Every structure is written in C-alpha cells, then in structure tokens.
Amino acid sequence: MSHLSAPIAASAGLRDGARIVLHTVSPDDRACIARGFEQLSAASRQSRFLMPMRKLDGPMLDYLTAIDGNRHLAVAAxxxxxxxxxxARCVRLEDEPDTAEIAVTVLDSWQRRGVAPVLVTELARWADAVAIGKFRALFGYDNRAIAKLIGAAGIPLMPDGNGMLRADIEVAQILKIGLRFAAPASA
Ligand SMILES: CC(C)(COP(=O)(O)OP(=O)(O)OC[C@H]1O[C@@H](n2cnc3c(N)ncnc32)[C@H](O)[C@@H]1OP(=O)(O)O)[C@@H](O)C(=O)NCCC(=O)NCCS
Structure with a gap:
C-alpha cells in the first residue's frame, strides 16, 4: 500500500450494489497493474494508450507506479x-501547472457499472488538495464511452488536432456535482 496520504475514500459502492476498494497507487501495484492490462481488450488498450499496445514493459510499469502525490497522482480500484x-491517473502539465492530463481505465468486465465516475471523483478530491484545478482528457473520436461520460456532465468536447477530441474539466465541478452518479463512498 502507498506511503502517500491522500484525501480519498477507502471504498465505494457501485449502482448495482457491488463494492470496490480504493487506494493510491504505489510501486507495490506493479503486479496488479500488469495483471489488469493482460485482462484488457485490444479495443480498451487502444482507447487508453491511443496506440496499439501489446504489453506493459518494465519502464512503463515504473512510470505508471511512480506516483509522487503532486505531479503524478493515481487512484486504483x-x-x-x-x-x-x-x-484513474493524472499528470500535471509543465506549461499549465494548474492543469493535469487525465487517463482512466476500467477493465472490460467492469465497464458500464459506474466505476469511472467513482475513480475520477476520488482523483479530483486528491487533485484539489494539491492545487490541480483542471483535468484535460484527450481521446479518439470513436471513444463513445468517454464522450458519453463527459458529455453527460455538460462539458464541451473540442477537436484537438491529430484526430483527437479534448475536454477540459474543472475539478471543482466534479467535486460539486460529480461526473454523473458517483455513489457515496465510505471514508
Ligand atoms: C471510458 C471508460 C473509462 C468508462 O468507464 P466505465 O466505468 O465503464 O464508465 P461508466 O460505467 O460510467 O459508463 C459510461 C457511459 O458510457 C457508456 N458506454 C460504455 N461503453 C460504451 C460503448 N462502447 N459505446 C457506447 N456507450 C458506452 C455506458 O453505457 C455509460 O453510459 P450509460 O450509463 O448511460 O449507459 C471505460 O470504458 C474504459 O476504460 N475504456 C477504455 C480506456 C479508455 O477509453 N479510457 C478513456 C480515455 S483515457
């Protein structure tokens, strides 16, 4: 478990009654992240990494688990x-330090159950505590799931060039109204 203390809930309930356990990512999560990647469909890998991705190598696992609690934050379920x-993770942009690029991945077998809103809400709580005011999401035009999630919160989607869509999401908005129905979490 991580040595970083972050203002996130320990667990959350999904709308179908299932319970997920939440924690901040640390190097101890390498094996779990690698296992999760193995279970991801090719389509979900492509949507997440914006390129075909066959495996997570050592340097990539190092990067994905090198969470410093200020520039790079990540919450696991x-x-x-x-x-x-x-x-869900976010990495602060060097030239816009109050903004962080966000990436969310939910295993295919857990998709469409409201996991992403829970993860993003917990990440927003942590981001707010370290003065990240905005999340920037970049995704392909064919990513209907993320477009639906962001669009349902009334956030505009803009072309970003390179065939991508972009959305800037205020952290305060997520904390105020949630990204749709994030279920109440237990501390
Ligand atoms: C995008 C993603 C994180 C959403 O996670 P999730 O936990 O399934 O999110 P939700 O359960 O809140 O579902 C979001 C909405 O998208 C819809 N949705 C999911 N997959 C869909 C698809 N293939 N086509 C259309 N709508 C879809 C869901 O039905 C839901 O809307 P609804 O509740 O009105 O039915 C998940 O699909 C994922 O991990 N995808 C692969 C990686 C990725 O694309 N990450 C985002 C870019 S970094």
Whole structure:
C-alpha cells in the first residue's frame, strides 16, 4: 500500500450494489497493474494508450507506479480479493501547472457499472488538495464511452488536432456535482 496520504475514500459502492476498494497507487501495484492490462481488450488498450499496445514493459510499469502525490497522482480500484478493477491517473502539465492530463481505465468486465465516475471523483478530491484545478482528457473520436461520460456532465468536447477530441474539466465541478452518479463512498 502507498506511503502517500491522500484525501480519498477507502471504498465505494457501485449502482448495482457491488463494492470496490480504493487506494493510491504505489510501486507495490506493479503486479496488479500488469495483471489488469493482460485482462484488457485490444479495443480498451487502444482507447487508453491511443496506440496499439501489446504489453506493459518494465519502464512503463515504473512510470505508471511512480506516483509522487503532486505531479503524478493515481487512484486504483480493486476487489476485496485485490483483483484489479480500474485506475484513474493524472499528470500535471509543465506549461499549465494548474492543469493535469487525465487517463482512466476500467477493465472490460467492469465497464458500464459506474466505476469511472467513482475513480475520477476520488482523483479530483486528491487533485484539489494539491492545487490541480483542471483535468484535460484527450481521446479518439470513436471513444463513445468517454464522450458519453463527459458529455453527460455538460462539458464541451473540442477537436484537438491529430484526430483527437479534448475536454477540459474543472475539478471543482466534479467535486460539486460529480461526473454523473458517483455513489457515496465510505471514508
Ligand atoms: C471510458 C471508460 C473509462 C468508462 O468507464 P466505465 O466505468 O465503464 O464508465 P461508466 O460505467 O460510467 O459508463 C459510461 C457511459 O458510457 C457508456 N458506454 C460504455 N461503453 C460504451 C460503448 N462502447 N459505446 C457506447 N456507450 C458506452 C455506458 O453505457 C455509460 O453510459 P450509460 O450509463 O448511460 O449507459 C471505460 O470504458 C474504459 O476504460 N475504456 C477504455 C480506456 C479508455 O477509453 N479510457 C478513456 C480515455 S483515457
């Protein structure tokens, strides 16, 4: 478990009654993240990494687990049995330090159950505590799931060039109204 203390809930309930356990990512999560990646469909890998991705190599796992609690934040969801469910991370932009690029991944078998709103809400709580005021999401035009999630919160989607869509999401808005129905979490 991470040495970083972050203002995130320990667990959350999904709308179908399932429970997920939440924690901040640390190098201890390498194996769990690698296992989760193995379970991701090719389509979800492509949507997340914006390129075909066959495996996560050592340097990539190092990067994905090098969470410093200021520039790079990441929240993981797993089951009570510590099986991976999903991850949300953000990395502060060097030239816009109050903005961080966000990436969210939910295992295919857990998608469409409201996991992403829970993860993003917890990440927003942590981001707010370290003065990240905005999340920037970049995704492909064919990513209907993320477009639906962001669009339902009334946030405009803009072309970003390079065939991508971009959305800037105020952290305060997420904390105020949530990204749709993030279920109440337990501390
Ligand atoms: C995008 C993603 C994080 C959403 O996670 P999630 O936990 O499934 O999100 P939700 O359960 O809140 O579902 C979001 C909405 O998208 C819809 N949706 C999901 N997959 C969809 C698809 N293939 N086509 C159309 N709508 C879809 C869901 O039905 C839901 O809307 P609804 O509740 O009105 O039905 C998840 O699909 C994912 O990990 N995708 C692969 C990686 C990725 O694209 N990450 C985002 C870019 S970094």
């Amino acid at each position: 797993c089951t009570d049995e510590v099986e991976p469910v999903g991850l």
